[in-house]
Amino acid sequence: MKALIGLAARSAWNRRFTLMLTVCSIALATVLLLGIERVRTDLRANFSSAVSGTDLIVGARSGSTQLLLYSVFRIGAATNNMGWQSVQALAGHRAVAWVVPLSLGDSHRGFPVLGTTPDYFQHFRYGDRQPLRLAEGQPFAQVFEAVLGADVAQQLGYRLGQRLTLAHGSGELVAEHADKPFVVTGILARTGTPVDRTVHISLQSMEALHIDWLGGMQVPGMALSPEKLRQMDLQPRAVTAALVGLKSRPAVFSVQRWVADYRGEPLMAILPGVALDELWDVVGVGERALLVMSALVGIVSLAGLVSVVLTSLNERRRELAVLRAVGAGLRHIVALLALEGALVTLLGAVLGLVLVLGLTAALGPWLQAHHGLVIGWGLPSPVQWALWSAVIATGWLASLLPGLRAYRLSLADGLSPRI
Incomplete structure (x- = not known):
């Protein structure tokens, strides 16, 4: 077997330029299979965390997926x-321990702005129930104070004590x-998580921003100074x-029914885990399409590998016949090609x-900084190892076809001169 391996390696080296194209195509297929599986796994983990x-x-x-998004x-x-009033009624329900209101709609240089209460930093959890932690400074305590996500501070170069202005709305058409x-x-x-790409302010700050605005524009002649706004009921x-x-x-289902039957206004309550599964079902269509393509x-x-070896059989008839003439059996020829x-x-x-591994290590920080997607760069998971092994096993099975073809070639066919 050791001699066959050496002979196969030397034979492949003699046709290295042709086989290198096949090696590159198999490498590309492996990159697509493992890359898509890694992105799929890490994307699901990002969504879940x-x-x-x-x-x-x-x-x-509205829709449960839309509310989650x-x-x-x-x-x-x-x-x-x-x-x-609905928030207060919800907080007063006997089964509710805490309520963290969220107010969205504004932005800062492409990053969303979230208005909330200090309870957000106490009760919000991500990943495996991990609490939010301040790397620097402290939560907002007054109007016109902001707490930045890690990506916002890093990409925009903000430090504690710096001033910034927010924009009304999001996208390209915004008013400062x-x-x-x-x-x-x-x-x-x-x-x-999306927390990294968010500017956090208080609900009172969000109200102060829009108290003198109407229909997406500041009312002429009604502009209020920050000092005056701090003295108002916000x-x-x-x-x-x-x-x-x-x-x-x-009690989750009873509270969910209470919200659905609430008479003050039409509301809905969703379970985050169930909504995440629904969202993943939608995303999974594209995921499965990418897996099929890869x-x-x-x-x-692998078909290219088979075609290259089959094509080379016509050029190697004499070589294979000589090997058989010096004592190589048919099983040796099949084993050699396999x-x-x-x-x-x-x-x-x-x-x-x-x-x-190289691409995930190189692109991981960029994907996290620009898209908030955390891609692991460690060793493949068991599923990814299984896919990698399947590529090798399938290639070996595909290489048996040229061996079976060579098995059918007669010794005289290889040694007879062809006119």
């Missing part, structure tokens, strides 16, 4: 708000609240949604694995 420890999310009636992932916008600057009082530690009139924690988990690339690459194909497949799979 965005919020934990929250029993219900309450907001205006704008309240947790800061994607999209609410169709309607929920009144402050230039007359109401904020002071950075805290910077949160990195979480790998209780919010409405919020976008609310995170709810219960005293007992079994599998097709793998099949084409080993050659296995070596090519193994080299391509190893190259693809190295590329995947």
Whole structure:
């Protein structure tokens, strides 16, 4: 067997330029298979870790996925708000332990702004029920103070004590609240969730920003100074949604029904875990399509391996016949071609694995900084190892076809001169 391996390696080296293209195609197929599986796994983990420890999310009636997207992932916008009286009624329910209201809609240089209460830093959990932690400073305590997510502070270069102004709305067409600057009082530690890309302010600050605005524009002649606003009653009139924690988990369905039957305004309450599964079902369509495409690339690459070896058989008839003439049996010829194909497949799979590890290590920080997606750069998971092994096994099985073809060639066919 050792002699066959050496012979197969030397034979492959003689045709290295042709086989190198096959190695590259197999490496590309491996990169796609393992890369997509890693992104799929880490993306699911990112989605699942965005919020934990929250029993219900309450907001205006819409769709459960839509409510989850704008309240947790800061994607999209609410169709309607929920009144402050509804928040107070919800907080007064006997089964509710805490309520954290959320107010969205403004932005700062492309990052969403979240208005909330100090309870947000106490009750919000992510990952495996991990609490938020301040890397620097302290939570906001007064109007016009802001706490920045890690990505906001890093990308914009903000430090404690710096001033910033927020914009009304999001996207390209925004109007600046230039007359109401904020002071950075805290910077949160990195979480790998949408929190990192959020500017946090108090509900009173959010109300102060819009108290002299109407229809998306500041009312002429009614501009109020920050000093005067600090002396006013800035209780919010409405919020976008609310995170709810219960005293007992079994009460989740009764509170959900209470919210659905609430007569003050049409509201809905969703379970974050159930909504995440629904969201993943939608995203999973594209995920499965990418997996199919990568599998097709793998099949084409292995078909290329078979075609290269089959094509080379016509050029190697005499070589194989000479090997048989000096004592190599048919099983040795089949083993030789199978080993050659296995070596090519193994080299391509190893190259693809190295590329995947290198790309995840190189692109991981960039993806986290620009898109908030945390991609692990460690060793592959058991599923990824299984896919990698499947590539090698499939390549070895595919290389048996040329061996069976060579088995059918007669000794005289290889030694007879062809005219």
